[in-house]
Amino acid sequence: MGGNEVKILRPLVHLLVPLFVHWIAEEMTVSVLVDVTTRALCPGQSSCPEVIYITGVQQTVVGIFKMVVLPLLGQLADEYGRKPLLLITISTSIVPFAILAWDDSRAAVYVHFVLRTISYIFSQGSISCIAIAYAADVIEVGKRSVAFGWITGLFSAAHVLGNILARFLPEEWIFEACVNLFVERWNSIKDTIFVFRNRIGQKELISSIYPECISIQKICSETLKRISLISFFYELGMSGISSILLYYLKAAFGFNKNQFSEILLMVSFGSIFSQILVLPFINAIMGEKGVLCLALISSIAYSVLYGIAWARWVPYLSASFGVIYVLVKPSTFAIISKAAISSDQGKAQGLIAGVQSIASLLSPIVMSPLTSLFISSDAPFDFKGFSILVASISMVISLGHACMLNLERPDKATANNKRPCGEEAIEAPLIAQP
Template identity: 70%
Template sequence: MAVSDVRILRPLVHLLVPLFIHWIAEEMTVSVLVDVTTGALCPGERSCAEAIYITGLQQTVVGVFKMVVLPILGQLADEYGRKPLLLITISTSIVPFAILAWDDSRAAVYWYFVLRTISYIISQGSILCISIAYAADVIEVGKRSAAFGWITGLFSAAHVLGNILARFLPEGWIFEVSICLLVCSTLYLKIFLVETVMVSPRQSENRSCSSIVLKVFVERWYSMKDNIFVINSSATLKCISSISFFYELGMSGISSVLLYYLKSAFGFNKNQFSEILLMVSFGSIFSQILVLPLINPLMGEKGVLLIALGASIAYGMLYGLAWAPWVPYLSASFGVIYVLVKPSTYAIISKAAISSDQGKAQGLIAGVQSVASFLSPLVMSPLTSLFISGKAPFNCKGFSILVASVSLIISLAHACLLNSENPDKPPEHETSQCGDETVEAPLLAQS
């Protein structure tokens, strides 16, 4: 994207600012959480099987509920607007972090896991999905890939600042600062974000955010089966759902145990974790904001996706086979490339869905990913715990990460079969729907 074209991002400013602040607040807690949970659950020990199992259980529960919640939130964003759903999702992290800011005892850590699980069910994945749908509302089709790259690039930039804060702030201040930033991001979004989806008087009358969510979850959850049409009507969405499933199966499995594995295998602590995350984030900013807009017109979304998936395989393999403390740093460098999986996937989904289905399509694919994030801990948690313990059948502490890498190889194989739809033509199903769009959408409007 040329410098002069940055002006196309002006409609996104009041979305990007609160998201940036929110992501900083969340990221700055990542590296310290391993030390806090391990210290509370397994005092004085370098590895903690209990923390690994609880983290895996958390991811499993989140994955189960996200299968339903993410598509519903996508529908809600289409029907009732992006802003109220964003307000709900970005505010859910405040209370869990407040628990750890108040106390870091064993009981407090358990309460944190419970409340953070609820927070993840509502916010994990949905924030990006709704944000992507918002961007699709205000950015023309030809510029969306670059715009999505900016969104994910700012996500990486937030990781950089979050990890810098985590690296240099005293551990006792991290959660307090994070809470302040989370509150600021919610207030900014409430005050400045302009809604893009027109809400009819019937929909908006006497409908608070909480009543909208309650109505959908209690009375209309069964309508989700009708929305499978959004995926079934497009060969591209079918293929990208398979790619996303296996990619998320591998990457969520790796990320859920990686820090515990590094702590056990090489004695890494908060500082090393922050250094690795910083290295990836710095490179990711460059690749997503500057490189992606340049290579996407030359290679297309499919070409970018193939390269990024190949890098993710190298990333997993090197971590799994790491034989020295410097190898994880080499492995992390491939994160600069594999981060392009997300923006290229968002662009492919956006092109394959009609305008009234943007939230549904992004939410449904995210729901498919949640199935993978539900399944991966079932294998990764016990496998990682076994191989970092003294009872491992053979000496390969990263064996579980190698297993997860197989899923990334399957994802790459599916990506080779992807035939993305021509952006100059309507998506496959749009020609048959455009005339009847007012009848088909939104599906949740049916009573």
């Protein structure tokens, strides 16, 4: 890492370290959770349609509430500051895994799904949005792509370490270790993140939420509309694939926790390199739009290869494209950040995250029953990856919109609208002054 990057990241160290450990704790549970839930709900079976349906219902419920909660949390982060919202969202992840650390029976798994659904509503997507908004507060506009690449790169690094721990730790220790890490990092954020100034004004919060969102749309209407469509169709396909991928691999190729960890580890390890080292270089050459288009092309190849996988080695080849498609996130964050003024960073990120949640709501309506049908003995024809191939169509549409994306500076957009961004456009200082 060069000296310039050290200077850029210095204001973020106290945030990135606890988030990094939090992401490790979450990733530790991903692969083992498949085995635990399948064993509890479908004992003695290699696949479990009930788990797939429950996961689909969970994703649907989360999507419904996140459409409202994510923009609201973005608004609250702009008004009350980033620290209180981070503490609230991170704390919701503790109890669901504490349940499984205590008991992994059928009843405990059902309770876990209920509590984890509530946790997802408040934490899935919102933690990243608040972290990105914080980075936009303390990093100059021209250097944010580097910072966003490091945030997403550390997320990938957390995937690597989490999967290593999941592979080598005994299964009965994983959930207990996860809970301990959650609690420790919550305390770390509480003690180390700067205290933020309460930015609430004379207006009531509820009455200001939707006018502020409308203000964002007016500021950069074309840019936000286009990136909303890109994010919607990309998330529609990718979230559907992610929700059923491990169950598909288990049914089609008999993969278990070790193979899951190998695939996730390979993608995450390559993603660290691409987001931290490669992204700053290619972003300077291609710009955010070029990086986004390249990443979307890679996501299409990723989904098509998974869908038509004919041997056990093909999923590993498909997973290698994840090294490139992970650049969708940081490039999208950078585009949104450039499209919004500093006082609207939380609302802008929350607005797009809300659009993504709509896609997450819709995708399981098709993906869960379609996957369950084609991995069962009642499939109309032998094509277990058919649902994944269908999902790739959505990513093709997203690529089409990305090619038509016309980046617009917020000051230019504001001039076009001939009005400022509402009455609260002037941002209060992020860090409370002594």
